[in-house]
Amino acid sequence: MRELRDLFLQELADIYDAEHQLLKALPRMAEAAVDAELKEAFSEHLKQTQTHVDRLKQVFEKLGHPAKGKPCKAMQGLIAEGEERIKEYAGDAALICAAQKVEHYEIASYGTVCSWARLLEEEDAEELLNITLDEEKAADQKLTDVAEETINIEAAEGEAEAEEEEEA
Numbered sequence: 001m002r003e004l005r006d007l008f009l010q011e012l013a014d015i016y017d018a019e020h021q022l023l024k025a026l027p028r029m030a031e032a033a034v035d036a037e038l039k040e041a042f043s044e045h046l047k048q049t050q051t052h053v054d055r056l057k058q059v060f061e062k063l064g065h066p067a068k069g070k071p072c073k074a075m076q077g078l079i080a081e082g083e084e085r086i087k088e089y090a091g092d093a094a095l096i097c098a099a100q101k102v103e104h105y106e107i108a109s110y111g112t113v114c115s116w117a118r119l120l121e122e123e124d125a126e127e128l129l130n131i132t133l134d135e136e137k138a139a140d141q142k143l144t145d146v147a148e149e150t151i152n153i154e155a156a157e158g159e160a161e162a163e164e165e166e167e168a
Contacts, residue, residue: 008116009065012056015109017069019053022102025079029099035092037146042099045139052132059125078102093155096147103140110136 026049030042060067082098110133117126 004116005120008113008120009063010070011109011113011116012059012063013068013070014072014074015106015113016053016056016060016067018072018075018106018109019049019056020069021072021075021079022049023053025082029082029095032086033092033095035146035151038092038095038151041139041142041146048135048139052135055128055132059128062124062128063122074105075102078105091155092151093147096143096151100140100143100147103136103143106136107133107140 023046026042026046030039030046033039033042057067078098078101082095082101085094085098088094110129114126114129114133117123117129
């Protein structure tokens with residue numbers, strides 16, 4: 001179990017860094033968004049992300065380790081890809097795509113550490129991490145709802161209008 005505990009701590013450090021990267025990226029995403037509901041979703045998730053960082057600090061404290069991150073290359077890549085896509089396609093649909101990739105990465109990461117916390121009998125850590133996991137799932141669902149209710153429909157309609165103009 002020692003190897004799993006070490007891996008658990010390494011993954012927590014990875015997530016800790018990932019959350020810090022998001023604290024920098026989310027304001028840019030909110031600023032780039034056109035749709036008011038999407039702007040609000042990003043702003044709300046920014047506040048949640050700060051809470052996630054604080055919660056991770058509590059987890060590290062409960063485990064008797066200092067809260068420090070290790071560079072999360074996956075998040076660096078997701079953010080870089082998202083920024084590239086947004087420059088290329090400039091639109092809320094591209095923003096949602098980038099944001100959902102990030103959310104799915106976080107859901108996978110938090111799901112894993114929740115499972116490991118349970119196996120390591122770290123009930124306090126598991127409880128805190130599960131709260132964050134639930135919030136990440138809710139954030140992803142919010143993005144899906146916004147996309148399906150307006151953003152993707154508007155993007156598809158804009159595509160159809162552009163094709164009609166080309167034909168005319």
